Amino acid sequence: MAFxxxxxxxxxxxxxxxxxxxxxxxxWDGVRNYQARNVMRAMKRGDRGLFYHSNIGxxxxxxxxxxxxxxxxxxxxxxxxxxxxxxxxxxxxxxVSLDRAKAEPALQxxxxxxxxxxxxxxxxxxxxxxxxxxxxx
DNA sequence: GCCAACGTTGGC
DNA sequence: GCCAACGTTGGC
Numbered sequence: 001m002a003f004x005x006x007x008x009x010x011x012x013x014x015x016x017x018x019x020x021x022x023x024x025x026x027x028w029d030g031v032r033n034y035q036a037r038n039v040m041r042a043m044k045r046g047d048r049g050l051f052y053h054s055n056i057g058x059x060x061x062x063x064x065x066x067x068x069x070x071x072x073x074x075x076x077x078x079x080x081x082x083x084x085x086x087x088x089x090x091x092x093x094x095x096v097s098l099d100r101a102k103a104e105p106a107l108q109x110x111x112x113x114x115x116x117x118x119x120x121x122x123x124x125x126x127x128x129x130x131x132x133x134x135x136x137x
Numbered sequence: 138g139c140c141a142a143c144g145t146t147g148g149c
Numbered sequence: 150g151c152c153a154a155c156g157t158t159g160g161c
Contacts, residue, residue: 054159117143117158
C-alpha cells in the first residue's frame, strides 16, 4: 500500500465535508496541475492518504482511503484531467500541524515541508509512520 | 494583505 | 524552443 496527501482549503471543502459524504466519498476533482494529476494516476484502490487543511489550520486532520482510481475529471472540459475518489476513514486524535512537521527531523524531506504548492503529494512509508506517531495513532 | 515560489501562456 | 509576463497557491 502507498501513502499520499490531499490538500484542501477547509472553508471550501474541509474534513467535515468529506465525513458528511460517508462511504460514498468524494470525487477529488478540480485539480489542473500535471504534477498533481500524475500523483493521482499512481494511486491504487485501498491506498491511504492524509487530509490536510491549507491556509486555515495548516494541519493534517484525518486519514482518507482511495476508493476509485484515476478517471477523467467530471468537471473538466478536457479528458486529460483525471482524478481519484476518496472517503474519510478516521480523524487524527491529534492533528499534525505544518509547524510540527517542519520541526520533526524525520519529515525534513517531506513534500509538504519542501514544496508547499503541490496540492496532491506522495508520502513515504517512513513519513507516514512518523505522522501516525505524532498524531497519536 | 503581501509576496515568494512555481506553473502556464504566448510573443518572438 | 526560449523566456518574460502573468496568474495562482499558500505560508506568513
